[in-house]
Amino acid sequence: MKNYLGSIARFLHKLLFSKTNKELLIFVFFLALSGIFWLQTTLNEVYEREFAIPVSVVGIPKNAVLTSDETDTVRVTIRDKGITLLTYMYGDILRKVNVNFKNYSHGNGTGVITQQELQKLVYQQLANGSRITAMKPEKLEFYYNYGDKKTVPVRWSGRVIPEELFFISRVAYSPDSVTIYASPEKLDSINVVYTEQLNYANFRDTLRANCELAKIKGVKMIPDHVRVTFCTDVLTEESIEGVPIKAINLPKGKSIRTFPSRVNVTFVTGVSVYRNLKPTDFYVVADYNEIKDHPQEKCHIYLKSVPRGISRARLETSMVDYLIESDEE
Structure with missing residues (x-):
């Protein structure tokens, strides 16, 4: 050893x-x-560097609801020696700035912290030789109310396109509605809230997207995110036989008989939708008023409504023979 x-x-x-x-x-x-x-x-040496400093509203009364973000960010450009800037970058000197609710609330549902007031609060955390040369934004605003709220549905926004020969057969939301807090004027103007812009393409299976709700200034949403499910189906062109023709606008004591009494409807839909269709799901009519005003040997028939999930629906024939009858007393 x-x-x-x-x-x-x-x-x-x-x-x-x-x-x-x-x-x-x-x-x-x-x-x-x-x-x-x-x-x-x-x-x-003396340098300048920009710092992002969080600003939080504190001391919110129990009966008040902050309808803007509780924490905002102010970007401050500070001039000082490099060694001091390093302590700001990697130390905990530049902490969150707290602003007291009662000091800046205007009593009308809004509060404003001016740039000068923000600078004073930031200077309290800086070394004596540090100087603020720029600050963005020029002011910070917050919004609040005293419990005014309503429930509104959620809808998606953006671009969601499945593969060719596929289509979106159903959209589900979880949750399908959210509670919003805002001023009475804003609550009256909002009937639906939308997701952030979605961008999905070329998918064929069911798509599930967890997404944030698009922010609205002065509005708080609970929850602020939802799960959107896009169900897909294979497109197919099909037809259904025996859809009954119904007369509309008939005066009392009159009836219309059409020949034929039923027609076929051709349409594009998903395979799963087609399996559950019935002729009575379609609404085809002959209008008595049109026949009376423009009598002809044949009358026009119209496809007035189709089930959900049906597109490009059309009648195989648009005119049929008819007979107007008076009901027996």
């Missing part, structure tokens, strides 16, 4: 005190020394 330690000691002695290694050590020493002087000189 002693021989082993002695060998290591001799090796280190040769490594450190040989002529070549001495020169290398001297070079490294002076290189490190010059680096220290350079760093000291650099850190003593």
